[in-house]
Amino acid sequence: MLKGKNAIITGASRGIGREIALTLAENGANIVINYRNYNNEIEALVKDIEAKGVKIVTVKCDVSNFEEVENLISEAKEKLGSIDILVNNAGITKDGLLMRMKQEDFESVLDVNLKGVFNTTKLITPIMMKQRAGKIINISSVVGLVGNAGQCNYAASKAGVIGFSKSIARELAPRGVNINVVAPGYIDTDMTNGLSDKVKESILQTIPMKKMGSTKDVANLVLFLSSSLSDYITGQVINVDGGMVMI
Ligand code: NDP
Secondary structure, eight states: OOTTOEEEETTOSSHHHHHHHHHHHHTTOEEEEEESSOOTHHHHHHHHHHTTTOOEEEEEOOTTOHHHHHHHHHHHHHHHSOOOEEEEOOOOOOOBOTTTOOHHHHHHHHIIIIIHHHHHHHHHHHHHHHHTOEEEEEEOOTHHHHOOTTBHHHHHHHHHHHHHHHHHHHHHGGGTEEEEEEEEOSBOSHHHHTSOHHHHHHHHHTOTTOSOBOHHHHHHHHHHHHSGGGTTOOSOEEEESTTSOOO
């Protein structure tokens, strides 16, 4: 589905980003993996992707830092030529009730989850506009649609990603660039592993399918939105959540 396309995936060292990288590679895309902290699993991931017969580039970069993102984009362009797909996946949580939330915990979550998306999108759009083609997929969350007690910083950042994406979708549609948002519900990764059994059980009660999603469930939708199968879709938010949120 993506033979010969070049894709950047932010925060691809673990979890959902890692699965997206593998899935796009399986479908023929050359992959740029962005990571913030090096971990031992990155080497294995590089080998797995190489084994699929596509090119792989790894770039260390904190997406909240504009200069580092400039380096990410220029290295990707230099090594692969064009950039056809950008998946803004990198994200963090720093949960707490508003009463107790420190300013820096609000700011750092907004910096990574929302400003990070601005940084990469701003720097990639001139390339995609010139190509008159491109797919941008932003990973938000159902929490950005309905809110969640204890996550006002995270919910604000993810709601911000939705408003940002819809605005840019309108700006770039005439230039052949599609931007869509994937809103996962409750997915089995390091981000959710830390929750207590009690919290996990109460979340499961809110999911009609009564189970967590897998990273593959999210990656499959990203694959569709990266491919020509979704050419007439832009500015949309699609949930992957077992029916948790229906609006
Ligand atoms: P993980 O915590 O498992 O992985 C997060 C990834 O983002 C890691 O690779 C991490 O790198 C990277 N990252 C974090 N901060 C930065 C940064 N400043 N610059 C570059 N990379 C960074 O999270 P998930 O895989 O669960 O989540 C992926 C995305 O999906 C996030 O945007 C999250 O908000 C969203 N999401 C997840 C849900 C879930 O249930 N898991 C539900 C809804 C949305 P490092 O290893 O260096 O920390």
